[in-house]
Amino acid sequence: MPVGTQATVKSLRNEALDELGAQILLGNTYHLYWRPGHELIRKLGGLHKFMSWDRAILTDSGGYQVFSLSELRKISDEGVRFRSHLDGSEHLLTPEKAAEIQLALGADIAMVLDECIETPAPRDKAEAALKRTAAWAKRARAYFVECANRNGDLPQWQFGIVQGATFADLRRQSAEQLLEIDFPGYAIGGLAVGEPHEMTCEMAAEAAALLPKDRPRYLMGVGRPEQLADYVGLGIDMMDCVLPTRAARHACIYTSEGRVLIKNSRYVEDQRPLDPECSCSVCQRYTRAYLRHLFAAGELTAAILATHHNVHFYLDLMRQIREAIEFGNLVKFASGVRARYAAGPA
């Protein structure tokens, strides 16, 4: 899922996302809550209509940004109290409030509020957070179903989120707690926040093994190109990451041969496309020398072209992963990508 934090994928028109074949975007509830505000979006007909995007949207709960961006946060069983990073005003995010905001936004998939903790975390802290996360999931589901019943049907798919830090048994326990509540889809959160890739895989595997095969399994906030196939191999169906778009704005281009840091002087006269094997519209028309120039000159067009290419690269990588599954050679495919990415710049 390309990330459309503030109701846009940075530097891409929706027309570009149409061309790229994006089927679903992620919107950030925390950001949309502040700007333009979920009540305004509700009033204007929901996020799809507001941003003129008729394919799927997933919104997160806002919790992750409250924990990472806001000031003076104070967690209790009720919810999390925090100050706006914009104007200092005080707010309270509860499981019910997170569900309510997301109902107003009206995305296709909504996430429950969970407690995000820093890793590595001591076991007692992880256990306490997990207990709260489980209680919050139950409240979020109850609130959501009650609201939905008032309106006659369930307007969104609400996903639970497996937590448990880096403790395998806590991950399993969390998955079981959520299965009892019964969600139409399940996410795995609190990973890829600094721990080694092997640990991420181990924790994701513990959870994924327990989650039902016929419901989406979503690993939140990943990943690097060389990691995606690993996650899919563990049973992950959905991922989101700012990497392709953020890296693009910093002149880091993903290619079939690995990362290309396009500002490097070696590309000054390079008349090849960003990726000679890429079929995206940027690679059909523009050269590395031109992209390098646009970045050196500080032109907005640089971000537009690089982002377009990188999002194509990620979506195409996922298409290739699906193909590798069909042909039964996912493991080989994964190691091929890893080798190409190990050789180049980080």
Next chain:
Amino acid sequence: MPVGTQATVKSLRNEALDELGAQILLGNTYHLYWRPGHELIRKLGGLHKFMSWDRAILTDSGGYQVFSLSELRKISDEGVRFRSHLDGSEHLLTPEKAAEIQLALGADIAMVLDECIETPAPRDKAEAALKRTAAWAKRARAYFVECANRNGDLPQWQFGIVQGATFADLRRQSAEQLLEIDFPGYAIGGLAVGEPHEMTCEMAAEAAALLPKDRPRYLMGVGRPEQLADYVGLGIDMMDCVLPTRAARHACIYTSEGRVLIKNSRYVEDQRPLDPECSCSVCQRYTRAYLRHLFAAGELTAAILATHHNVHFYLDLMRQIREAIEFGNLVKFASGVRARYAAGPA
């Protein structure tokens, strides 16, 4: 002509310019001389190939930016000596050098080097600058024809530039001097730099009346929407202006009803397109409320969408002006645009 200063129209992919029907772009020699450098562009096959644009390009002489951006400039009959605004290095721009750089860039239309002076200017200063401008035009043409003869044909249309500040007789004198040299097209420079619109029109009219009807007449660096028809009425065929693109980045939208300052809170819930009468792809898909949000949130996509619309507005305005000429009602058309633009914000 949309302005593509550094080999891109800021925040527009060439695909957008294709869609908008842009037939010609302006590139700035001064900027391209520094970044990526004219020798590199020559080596990579010229500006068209470098930026992947196969319709027409016009490059200016670089003189205007030398006079307005560079430090420690010193003018003599030889040329203008100046320091780079980037690294402080010293450079000399002569009429021959300006022609040579533009031959390297390889645009379809190139401009001679002229001396730009601040206005209002005293008559003696304007006369001295005009004398130098005439001498430089002669040298530029001679150099260009000599280079071209070496290569067998004239690779570009080289335009002379009428100067003369705000003195009608100097403007006439300048036009006559250029006619003697015989250029395939003529520009009128040094206007719209602070003097009243009526003065711009008067000076443009003096020059245009003497310039041949069968050769392009190009008024440099104009103009506001409500002024374009006036200039066309004086016999002007070509114009360039950063206004549509620069205003777009500052959230100023041109519409059939006048300027819309889209950040204004009155547009928070406005679900109409930027311009209800506009046929551009931005107006077909996005609302004012959404554009306002994108600007408020500081999203790059705001500049992309606003620029696309504003360039469409300008190109469409020119189409309407051509139509008004065909129907014989240009004067009425001009006063209609003026009235709509007088009512709204500046």
